[in-house]
Amino acid sequence: MLNVHMENVEDPKSGIDFVTEIDKKHTSEFANNPEMDDYIAKFLGLSSDAQANESQEKTMPLKEGLRTFPKAVLWSIILSTAIVMEGYDVVLLGSFYALPAFSKKYGVLSKDGTYTIEAKWQTGLSMCTNVGEIIGLFAAGIIADRIGYRWTLIGSLMLVIGFIFILFFAKDLAMLAVGEILLGMPWGAFQTLTVSYASEVCPLVLRFYLTTYVNICWILGQLIASGVLKSYAGSASKWAYKVPFALQWMWPIPIMIGIYLAPESPWWLVKKGRIDEAKVSLGRLISENENIPDKSILVDAMTAKIQLANEEEAALVAGISYFDCFKGGNWRRTRIGAMVWTLQNLTGSALMGYSTFFYEQAGLSTSNSFTFTIVQYVLGLIGTVGSWFVSRKVGRFKIYFFGLSAQTILLILVGVLGCLNSKGASWGIGTLLLVFTFTYDLTIGPVCYCLVAEIPSARLRTKSIIISRNVYNVAGIFNAVIMPYMLNTDAWNWKAKTGFFWAGFAFLGAVWCWFELPETKGRTFAELDTLFKNKVKARDFAKTEVVTFDAQEMMERLGEDGLKKMVHETEGATTSGYDKEREFSP
Known part of the structure; x- marks a missing residue:
C-alpha cells in the first residue's frame, strides 16, 4: 500500500x-x-x-514579480510594439481626409470650392482595413497553431515591408484600397498574438500591465502619426502624404530581430x-x-x-478549432470576450478615429485640429498609465462598467453642444472629446485587452481572441460605413449630434456588463477555468x-x-x- x-x-x-x-x-x-x-x-x-x-x-x-520576471516583461514589450504600426496607419488614413495635399491628389472638387474625399471612398478605404484584418486574423490563428507565435509575427512583419510599397506608390484611391486590404492581413496577427503572448509569459501580478501595454502601443502609433501630420498640415506637396507612408518602413526590421530572439510561449509549447x-x-x-x-x-x-x-481543459473540450469556441462553456467565454471588444468600437471611439475631420467640421482650423489631436493622444497615454494605478484598487468589472457609464454622459453632452452653432460650442466639443479620450483610455480602452486574454480557456485563447477581435472589426466596418455620412457636409452632416447616437450604445453596453461581465481580478487562469466550468454567475465570481x-x-x-x-x-x-x-x- x-x-x-x-x-x-x-x-x-x-x-x-x-x-x-x-x-x-x-x-x-x-x-x-x-x-x-x-x-x-x-x-x-x-x-x-x-x-x-x-x-x-x-x-x-508586484516588486517580486518584476524581479523574478523582468525578461518576460521585456519580451512582451518587444512583441507588443508591433501594434504601434497599426495605430499609426489607422490614424494616418483618417487624418489624410483633412490634409489638403492628399485631398487634392485623390479627391474631387466640392460645392464650396475645396477638394474632398467622397464619403463613399472614405467608407470604402476604412472598410478595406477591417476586411483585411478579418482575413488576417483567421489565418493567423491557423498558422500560429502550427508554427507558433514568434514565426507567425515575423512572417507578418515581412509582409508589411512589402505591402507599404503599394501605399507609397499608389496612383489612385483603388490602389490605396488594395494596399489597405493587404496591410490589414498582417495587422490581424499583431492584434491577437501580442495579447496572447503577453498573458502567457507573465504571472498574475503583471498580467494587467503587460496586456494593457498593447493599448499604449496603439496610442503611441496614433500620437506619432498625428505629430508627423501636424508638421505637414499646411503643405501642398505630395510628400505631405508620401513621407508619413514611408516612415512605416522604420518599424518592421528591429521588431523582427527582437521577436526572433524572444522565447516562444510556454503555453503554446x-x-x-x-x-x-x-x-x-x-x-x-x-x-x-x-x-x-x-x-x-x-x-x-x-x-x-x-x-x-x-x-x-482537454477533458472538457478535446478540440482546438474555431468551432470549439462555440461549444459548451466556451460559448459563454467567447461571447463575453467578443462583447467586451466590440463595445470599444460602438461607444464613441469612432469619434476619436475621425477626430481631425471632426474638429474641422466643428469649426476649428486645420492647424488647431491637428493640435487638438496630439493633445488628445497624450491624454490617452496618461489615461492608460493611470489605469495601472486604478487597477490595483479596483477590479476589471468596475473599471469597465463605470467607464461605459461615464462615456454615456460625455457623449450626451457632446450631442447637446452639437445642437448649438457657435464658436464657443465648437471649442466645448473639442474639450469634451479630450475628456472622453482620457476617460476611454483610463477605463474600457486598456482593460479590454486584459479581459479578452483572461476570459478564454488556455487551449482556445488565441482563437477566442481572434473571434472577439473579428467581431470588433465587423463593428469597425459598421463605423466605416456610417461615420463619413454622419460627419460629411455633403451627406447627413450631423456633426457633433453624432454623440447622441453613440451614447445609446454606451448605455446598452453598461446594462449588458452588469448581467454578464464577470470580475477576473486576482484570478489565475486555472481558477477562471473552474468558475466557468461550474457556471458561476457573473456577479458571484469575485466572492466564490x-x-x-x-x-x-x-x-x-x-x-x-x-x-x-x-x-x-x-x-x-x-x-x-x-x-x-x-x-x-x-
Whole structure:
C-alpha cells in the first residue's frame, strides 16, 4: 500500500494519509493494479506542485514579480510594439481626409470650392482595413497553431515591408484600397498574438500591465502619426502624404530581430507536447534572486501547472478549432470576450478615429485640429498609465462598467453642444472629446485587452481572441460605413449630434456588463477555468471560493491511461523540492 503524507514542518510526526480516500473512490479503476501506486504518488506530486505555484502566483507582490520576471516583461514589450504600426496607419488614413495635399491628389472638387474625399471612398478605404484584418486574423490563428507565435509575427512583419510599397506608390484611391486590404492581413496577427503572448509569459501580478501595454502601443502609433501630420498640415506637396507612408518602413526590421530572439510561449509549447522546450522557454523568462535561488524548481512547477491546466481543459473540450469556441462553456467565454471588444468600437471611439475631420467640421482650423489631436493622444497615454494605478484598487468589472457609464454622459453632452452653432460650442466639443479620450483610455480602452486574454480557456485563447477581435472589426466596418455620412457636409452632416447616437450604445453596453461581465481580478487562469466550468454567475465570481488542480477529480477524469500519460510527460519535472512540505514514501 502506498502512503502519501503532507508533513507539518512544525510537527513532523503528524501526517494525513490521502491514499485511503483515493483508493475508495477509484476501486474499480486502480485497486487491482499495484503498479498504479507509483503513478498515483507522482500525480499527487504534480497536483501539489501546481497548487503551491498557484498560491505563490496569487500572493506574489508586484516588486517580486518584476524581479523574478523582468525578461518576460521585456519580451512582451518587444512583441507588443508591433501594434504601434497599426495605430499609426489607422490614424494616418483618417487624418489624410483633412490634409489638403492628399485631398487634392485623390479627391474631387466640392460645392464650396475645396477638394474632398467622397464619403463613399472614405467608407470604402476604412472598410478595406477591417476586411483585411478579418482575413488576417483567421489565418493567423491557423498558422500560429502550427508554427507558433514568434514565426507567425515575423512572417507578418515581412509582409508589411512589402505591402507599404503599394501605399507609397499608389496612383489612385483603388490602389490605396488594395494596399489597405493587404496591410490589414498582417495587422490581424499583431492584434491577437501580442495579447496572447503577453498573458502567457507573465504571472498574475503583471498580467494587467503587460496586456494593457498593447493599448499604449496603439496610442503611441496614433500620437506619432498625428505629430508627423501636424508638421505637414499646411503643405501642398505630395510628400505631405508620401513621407508619413514611408516612415512605416522604420518599424518592421528591429521588431523582427527582437521577436526572433524572444522565447516562444510556454503555453503554446505545452499544447503541442514540446515539454522540454517549454521548460527552456520558462527558464528564459525567469530570473534568479534571493527569493528564487534556483529557478529550475520554479520552472518545473510552472511546467506541471501548465500541463495540468491543459489536460483539464482537454477533458472538457478535446478540440482546438474555431468551432470549439462555440461549444459548451466556451460559448459563454467567447461571447463575453467578443462583447467586451466590440463595445470599444460602438461607444464613441469612432469619434476619436475621425477626430481631425471632426474638429474641422466643428469649426476649428486645420492647424488647431491637428493640435487638438496630439493633445488628445497624450491624454490617452496618461489615461492608460493611470489605469495601472486604478487597477490595483479596483477590479476589471468596475473599471469597465463605470467607464461605459461615464462615456454615456460625455457623449450626451457632446450631442447637446452639437445642437448649438457657435464658436464657443465648437471649442466645448473639442474639450469634451479630450475628456472622453482620457476617460476611454483610463477605463474600457486598456482593460479590454486584459479581459479578452483572461476570459478564454488556455487551449482556445488565441482563437477566442481572434473571434472577439473579428467581431470588433465587423463593428469597425459598421463605423466605416456610417461615420463619413454622419460627419460629411455633403451627406447627413450631423456633426457633433453624432454623440447622441453613440451614447445609446454606451448605455446598452453598461446594462449588458452588469448581467454578464464577470470580475477576473486576482484570478489565475486555472481558477477562471473552474468558475466557468461550474457556471458561476457573473456577479458571484469575485466572492466564490475555488479549489484548483484537485487530484481526485482529475484522476477520475483522466483514468488509468491518462494518468500514466501525464506522469510520463512530466517525469522529472516535479517532486524535486518546489513544495518542500510534501513527502512521499512507498
